[in-house]
Amino acid sequence: MTLTKKPESLPAKNPWGLAAGGNVPWEYAPAPEATDHVRIEREYGLFIGNEFRPSKPRKSFTIINPATEEPLAKVAHASKADVHRAVGAAREAHRSVWSKLPGRERAKYLYRIARILQERSREFAVVESMNSGKPIKESRDVDVPLAAAHFFYYAGWADKLDYAFPNREPRSLGVAAQVIPWNFPLLMLAWKIAPALAAGNTVVLKPASTTPLTAYLFADVVRQADLPLGVVNIITGPGEIGMELVTHPDVAKVAFTGSTAVGKMIARAVAGTGKKVTLELGGKAANIVFDDAPLDQAIEGIINGIYFNQGEVCCAGSRLFVQESVYEPLIDKLKARLGTLRVGDPLDKNTDVGAINSAGQLAKVQELVDSGVAEGAEIFQPDCELPTRGFFFRPTLFTGVSQSHRIAQEEIFGPVLSVLTFRTPEEAIEKANNTPYGLSAGVWTEKGSRIFKMVSAMKAGVVWANTFNRFDPTAPFGGYKESGYGREGGIHGLGAYLDLSGNGRAGR
Ligand code: NDP
16 A cells, blocks of 8 residues: 555644645555464364364354455364363373473473474464454564564573572472453563563463464474473463453463453453463553754654554553654654654564554544544544555544543554653653553653653553653553553563562462
8 A cells, every 4th residue: 555645734844855736756566574473273173282273162263364354274262171171181291291391391381382383484474363353563573573582581580580589499389371462463472471481480371362373383382392391382262251261260370461441350350369460451651842952863762652552552652642842843753753654564574553453443543533523633644545444543633632532541552653742851741641551651751861851650560761652571451540560571570470589389
C-alpha cells in the first residue's frame, strides 16, 4: 500500500520537501516478504506432554489473517478436562524431571531454544505478521530478536539463582499458568516461559484466541530442543479456559498480561489461594515534550510511541503532552510525519502500520475515535488509501483534547494519539499522573536535572527519557495502580517465579 496523496491540512511548508498542495512525487515499489518457507498446518491440537493432541471432546475454531480476513488454520478448543490434563503433565514434569535438573542443565535447554529461535527467525516473523497483522519489519526486527534475547538472558541466570538472591534459598514454585494477549504473541510467550523455566518451573500457556500460531510454532521448537516431556504445554480456548487454568488447584504461579478488567477478575478468583501472581495490564502513557527538546528526534519518538504495532501496545505513548511554547511547530511536524506513514499489507517490508488484530478491536478503536469527535476534539487523519479487505485504521491524531475526554482517559489500543498541552513541569506531572493507569511514560528534554525530577514524579513503572518503547530483557517492566503488579524482565522477573521465603516450602 503506498501513499499517493498529500495529507489534509499539511502545513504550507512541510519539512519533507513536498510542495504545498502537491502529491508525494514518488512511490515505494511493493516489497513483499516471501512466505514459501513457512508451513502452517491446517489444524493444530493442544500441545501437552510434547504431543499435539485433539481436545476432548474434539472441538476447534478457525484462526484468520486480520489483513486479509482469510482463514489460516484451525486450532483445538480446550475443555476443562484438557486443562486438567495439561496441568497434570506440567506437574509431573516438574516433580520428576525439571525441578531435579541442576541449573546448568536447564540453561542448556534455554540456550538451545534461543538459538533455534534465531535460526528460524524468518519463519517466526512471517507467521507472527500473518496472524497478528503487525508489520513484518517489526516482527523481524523487534518481536523475534527480543524473544530470543529473553531466552539467552534467562539461560544465563538458570545456574546462578543463589547469586541472584543470596541467602534466600531460591526454589522453584511448581506449575506456572500463563495467559497472554494478542498484541505481542511470541514476545509475551518468551517473557513468560523463559524466566519460568530458568527458575525451575514447568508451564501451561494459553495464548490469545486470535493469535496462537507462533505459540504452536514454538511448540515445535520445544520438541526440536528436546525439552523433557511436559515442561512446556500450550492450550488454546476462550477466556473461560484461561480462568480454569489460573484457578486450577495444582497451579502455583499465575502470570497474566491483558486487559485490566480480566486482570481484576483473575486477582479476585485467586485471592487467598497462596498462588504467586503477576498482572501486567493496560496503560495510558503520557509522553511529555518540553520546549528545549530536540523536536525532530521527539517526533520520531512520538511516532514510535503510538503507531508502533498499530498502537496495540500496553505501554503506548497514547497521551502526548506538549509544552505550549512549542505546540504549533510540533503539531505541524507531527502531521507532516503522519502523512508519510505507510498503512497496509503487514508482509510488505515498507509497511509502517499494519492491520488491527481483529474486527472486534477495530470496532472498539472506531467507537472511541467517534467519542473523541462527539466530545469536541479535533481529528486529523492522513488521506491514505486503506486496503479494501482486512481490519485497517488510519493513523489518527486528536488535538484540542481535554482531560475529561474518553480518548484521554481510556485505553484505545489502536493508532490514535490524543494531544494535550501544559505550561510548567508541575502541571505536566499532575496531568500525566491523572489516570487510573501507571505503566509507562516518556520525557523529552535536554536538561538532565529535569529528567530526574520528572522520572521520580511520574507514577509509572517504566519512564523513558528522550526515547520511547525501548525494551531489554535485563530491564524490569510492570505497572502501578490499575496497570497491575509484579515485574517481568530482569532479575525482578526471575524472582517472580521463585519461592524466596527460604523455608523449604517450595519444590512442590
Ligand atoms: P483480554 O484481557 O480479554 O485477553 C487477554 C488474554 O486473557 C487472552 O488470552 C484471553 O483469551 C484471556 N482471557 C479473556 N478472558 C479471560 C478470563 N475471564 N479469564 C482468564 N483469561 C481470560 O483482552 P482482549 O483481547 O479482550 O482486549 C480487550 C482490551 O484489553 C483491549 O482493547 C486493550 O485495551 C486491552 N488489552 C491490553 C493488553 C495489554 O498488553 N495490557 C493486551 C490485550 C488487550 P481469549 O483471547 O481467548 O479471549
